[in-house]
């Protein structure tokens with residue numbers, strides 16, 4: 001698919017936008033349907049564009065509109081640093097300070113996972129001062145899957161908007177963003193979606209917002225496609241999530257993204273979840289036998305493919321596993337994050353991992 005696009009570029013140059021069945025002008029539209037299936041969003045609520053932090057900034061510009069009374073943003077204590085930078089600067093752009101505006105849900109004691117009761121209690125306590133909640137679908141350190149629907153309900157009850165960073169959730173856990181009334185979400189495609197390094201990000205914006213005259217950042221690719229090349233000085237936003245597109249996208253990145261999404265179209269997230277349960281349960285059993293402490297909540301509805309384990313010698317283990325071709329990720333010196341990808345990981349690989357871990361812990 002990459003070759004196809006490079007050949008098109010060689011033979012047509014700019015005309016490749018129109019004179020091919022894979023016309024670049026509308027190429028991004030092909031991602032909507034498969035992405036919509038993965039997150040439970042309607043096709044017009046979804047767009048593939050930019051990268052995660054860029055999209056988060058775009059969405060915050062639109063959805064964080066602080067007033068004198070309602071100006072706080074609620075996040076969790078160990079949110080991904082890039083998300084924090086985006087939020088902090090957005091707050092400053094409004095002439096406010098991070099200290100007065102950003103509230104944190106504290107990291108769960110004894111690494112037991114965030115409890116919904118504490119999240120709800122915090123939301124209720126902030127009440128009318130709360131403008132926005134931004135939480136992960138799956139927390140990147142402990143792999144915990146957040147109860148999205150209950151959080152949205154709770155946020156909406158106090159009049160706040162609710163958005164999610166789905167970097168570690170998309171392609172991993174089952175979601176119904178439209179039905180759950182999530183206001184907005186963003187993600188990257190280079191984790192479970194396998195679209196290649198730096199692959200395109202994506203957004204979901206609930207249709208409740210799309211027809212409105214939203215304050216937003218803009219560019220020609222978010223303009224009505226029929227008017228896009230007329231170069232008129234009036235922004236007519238597309239009536240779907242594409243209105244947040246600014247630039248013409250990298251077709252090479254989208255081609256790889258399309259190829260990766262086609263793999264998901266051959267199966268369902270439900271079937272992938274079934275296989276993930278089998279694989280992760282095998283790993284959990286092995287960790288228990290080796291007396292390895294798992295910080296991911298082990299109940300199946302509170303996690304996906306990621307298991308995070310705590311080891312005193314995590315740095316050495318990480319290095320040794322890498323030397324043997326087992327790639328995992330080191331966090332905070334003593335946490336190893338392991339993702340068991342149901343699309344291609346096999347029980348034999350888990351057995352191998354457990355065998356290596358046992359040797360390394362002797």
Ligand SMILES: Cc1ncc(COP(=O)(O)O)c(C=O)c1O
Pocket residue numbers: 051052053054080082083136140165167168188201
């Ligand atoms: C949870 C989370 N948020 C944000 C990002 C930043 O992504 P990007 O570099 O695509 O902006 C990442 C990247 O790994 C992430 O894991």
